[in-house]
Amino acid sequence: MSEAVLTSAENGVLTITINRPEAKNAVNRAVAEGVAAAIEALESDDSLTIGIITGAGGTFCSGMDLKAFLQGELPVVSGKGFAGFVEAPPAKPLIAAVDGYALAGGMEVAIACDLVVANKDAKFGIPEVKRGLAAGAGALLRLPRLIPQRYAMELALTGDFIGAERAAEIGFVNRVVDGSALDGAKELAATIAANGPLAVKASKEVIAKTEDWSHDEMWAEQQKIIGGIFTSEDAREGAAAFAQKRKPEWKGR
Template sequence: MSAADTKEVLTEVEDGVLIVTINRPDAKNAMSKAAAEGIAAAMDRLDAEDDLRVGILTGAGGTFCSGMDLKGFLRGESPTVEGRGFGGVVQAPPAKPLIAAVEGYALAGGLELMIACDLVVAHKDAKFGIPEVKRGLVAAAGGVMMLPDQISERIAMELALTGEFIDAQRAYELGLINEVVDAPALEGAKTLAAKIAANGPLAVKVSKQVMRQSRGWDMEERYEKQGQLIAPVFVSEDAREGAAAFAEKRKPNWKGK
């Protein structure tokens, strides 16, 4: 636990991975204003510190996030951060990779937090859904906009209009999550994070940037825009180090520049 932690969000660093835990287990990690601010601060830290390569977002007490704190909502509280949106992340995810480690439920805003992450590892008993319509609400933190980008539009429409849940195996079959594990999801996420952290940090960051941004590019501009982003990677010290390490049959010593 770092000095910057609040009681509602805990952070821990392990082998270049920043583990961010929503710590409201008694409320099934429902998103509060304080928790959103804690996540936003953690995302700022992830991008600011060169030694951090990957982030993991998870929840304490066997649940990822059950959505917006409805008690806070009734008090007039909004669990958002200006410029970053719901949960301090959905509108402005970090530049570095972010993995969701899902136990229990990822529902409503919790699912929206999850799909704002780049990769998802989930326990086999996890459940997913955007049940806002059951409460007379809309999945406005990206659910109805982002979900059709990640799975079939017809399936996304079904989830949005019925509010029903799906299990981890179904989510995996739909391509919504990367991996289903029997062990704790956080352990699976750490294994995946280690594979990413072993790679060139500049190359990883720009690969994510191109994948995220290129879907909005005009076809005739794609390679030009990609070239502008990747050119610095190909002339970096890390690119030379990667080639040298391959030739010398050793692990590369990345500098991130």
Template sequence: MSEEVLTEVRDGILIVTINRPEAKNAMNQAAAEGIAAAMDRLDAEDDLRVAILTGAGGTFCSGMDLKGFLRGERPSIDGRGFGGITEKGPVKPLIAAVEGYALAGGFELMISCDLVVANSGAKFGIPEAKRGLAAAAGGLVKLPQMIAPKIAMELALTGDFIDAQRAYDLGLVNRVTDGPALDAALELAGKVTANGPVAVRVSKQVIVESPGWSYEERWQKQGALMPQVFMSEDAREGSLAFAEKRAPNWKGK
């Protein structure tokens, strides 16, 4: 794992920290490789149930490292995109814990996560046009599917920032906290880890993939995935635990 990315495990939660505070956690190649490696670990290890992506030093990510860009460095991973997740994320849930700025590529990292928790002082935006660039890591193609297209257009063309409350009102943020974003993200992650791992994984898969399904095929495609859930050991365990008034003992199979 690169020194630009730190990892820690707490109760089945993998905390992934972009560790370039001197550069406002601007994304370089080493950090992108570190995040991609952490996502591989998340999906490979059965005892890991969810990950949190955050940044060191009070900033989430200020975007692409422009100095690295001028040196010809590419902060992307083939097949995965900017920061190792914008084109293809992990199978298991990923939560963004945002402090400070989530700008440009940092904003695109954030919207590539499944859930977002932000400190009330956080700022968001895709100001690439101010530098003669474009938000090509998801800002231009994902954002109009998440919020009103005219608002997405305004953010892209003006490069203006929005605050945490505005991001929450637009539906880009799940929770705003006055305290540390990581603490609130850990609380949210705990709610995810309390549930059946197979059910969580397949539920995420359907929500992520179904926008590309036609009306005619949506029930067929969803139905093809459901046996993994309803025929799993966890499905039986969840029902037994409910009947016996106890916490489930999930096996993830």
């Protein structure tokens, strides 16, 4: 895997670090390919329940590497989009741990994640309109589904930045922490990783798909996803562990 992206796994959590601090973790082709490979590792490893994506050196991600772009390099992976995953997020949950700035494509990386933990001094923004561009890596599509439309409209049309507290107020950030966002994200990830992996993955899938279902079909569609969980080994193990007052030993089946 490229040195532009580092990974480490511990207790069911895969941490993915964009490692270009000298470029404020701007996304070039190497980052996109590295993140794509890391996401594939997250998906294929049954010992992993959840991932965290963060940036080295105190900055989350400043967006697309414009120098690389001017040299004809596109920071995308075919079928997966910008940063190697924004068009095809993993089936397993992903947390963005945001220190410093998450701007333009950097904010769109956070948008593509399921949860966001931010340091109190973090800044978010999609300033593309200030350069005559549009936020085409997911912000215009996904942000109105995550926060009230009028707030999404303001961010998109003004290009202005907002702080972590404001981002939490409007429903974009889950947790604001005083210290390292990565430490806060690891705490949240540990809580999730302690749960049944099949149930976690299925719960994410239902929530991600529910707005595409009509009222008449939503119960049947949900059943297709969660039905097998209730007859799984993990479901029996969870019930047994509760009855025996012990920690469950998940098998992922």
